[in-house]
Amino acid sequence: MLDVTGLQKIYPGQHGEVEALRDLTFHLGDGELACLVGPSGCGKTTLLKCIAGLMRPTSGSVVLAGTSVTGPPPDMAVVFQEYGRSLFPWLRVRQNVELPLKEKRLPAKRRRELSDEALDAVGLLKSADAYPWQLSGGMQQRVAIARAIAYEPRVLLMDEPFAAVDAQTRADLEDLIRTLWKRFSMTVLFVTHDIDEAVYLGQRVLVMSSSPTVIQDDVSIDLADERDQINTRGEHRFAELRTRIYAEIRNASQPGAAQPQEAGKE
Ligand SMILES: Nc1ncnc2c1ncn2[C@@H]1O[C@H](COP(=O)(O)OP(=O)(O)OP(=O)(O)O)[C@@H](O)[C@H]1O
Numbered sequence: 001m002l003d004v005t006g007l008q009k010i011y012p013g014q015h016g017e018v019e020a021l022r023d024l025t026f027h028l029g030d031g032e033l034a035c036l037v038g039p040s041g042c043g044k045t046t047l048l049k050c051i052a053g054l055m056r057p058t059s060g061s062v063v064l065a066g067t068s069v070t071g072p073p074p075d076m077a078v079v080f081q082e083y084g085r086s087l088f089p090w091l092r093v094r095q096n097v098e099l100p101l102k103e104k105r106l107p108a109k110r111r112r113e114l115s116d117e118a119l120d121a122v123g124l125l126k127s128a129d130a131y132p133w134q135l136s137g138g139m140q141q142r143v144a145i146a147r148a149i150a151y152e153p154r155v156l157l158m159d160e161p162f163a164a165v166d167a168q169t170r171a172d173l174e175d176l177i178r179t180l181w182k183r184f185s186m187t188v189l190f191v192t193h194d195i196d197e198a199v200y201l202g203q204r205v206l207v208m209s210s211s212p213t214v215i216q217d218d219v220s221i222d223l224a225d226e227r228d229q230i231n232t233r234g235e236h237r238f239a240e241l242r243t244r245i246y247a248e249i250r251n252a253s254q255p256g257a258a259q260p261q262e263a264g265k266e
Helices: 044-053 093-103 110-120 137-150 167-184 195-201 236-252
Strands: 002-011 018-028 033-037 059-064 076-077 156-159 185-190 205-207 213-220
Touching: 002 044, 018 033, 018 044, 018 195, 033 076, 044 059, 044 156, 076 137, 093 137, 110 137, 110 205, 137 167, 167 185, 167 195, 195 236, 213 236
Parallel strands: 018 213, 033 185, 033 205, 076 156, 156 185
Antiparallel strands: 002 018, 002 059, 205 213
């Protein structure tokens, strides 16, 4: 579904160039849920912008379902961390959710069906006529998720979407993402700082090295498909996976440690 090959991004700068991404290669299969973790500043946001067609890489390619990405692809939706800035405060919740559907030129009846289904899926149908600023932070982020889902994307990119909400809301939103992923059969790439979150959510965790960045490891998460915030996180295997990824990231932060590994290698 998504092929990222040899991706490199060099930013020009006043004090010289910054090579944010050196050589990134990975593939996501149709319907996979993969998490991407890495040290701060390793280029996670840069990578997502390149995948979303919001930024041109210096070299390398992003191919979505066989088509090269050169601008925002129609089959992709992105949820950012800053829900407060991604929703339009002068539009009601339903209008926010329907806005991209208007740009898709869907008829009003279909827009209404899709927004109802998406708002219902995130538990906010009753708040459809509220304004975003009347909702809590967690509810606003659910509106942003509903807007992405209503768009019926084949690929959903999420850039640290729960970093700004409290711990309990975050746990609820994590479970919501797994539920929506199964229900809507999307391919999901979820970027997070949080190693526990990556292990809890993902089928795979891609570990990025520090800058200049490569994929340091690609860890298959062999936990049961049915996950539970208390029991899954208490499992011995969960602790093993978390420890392994933590060590990878710590090693990745050591100068000269980054060596690309084969995708899928355990
Ligand atoms: N527009 C830009 N111009 C120059 N350098 C940039 C620009 N955007 C990002 N960088 C640099 O590229 C590198 C990667 O930045 P990026 O924001 O992608 O990392 P990140 O992993 O998302 O960071 P964080 O974990 O802190 O959110 C950093 O060294 C950053 O300073």
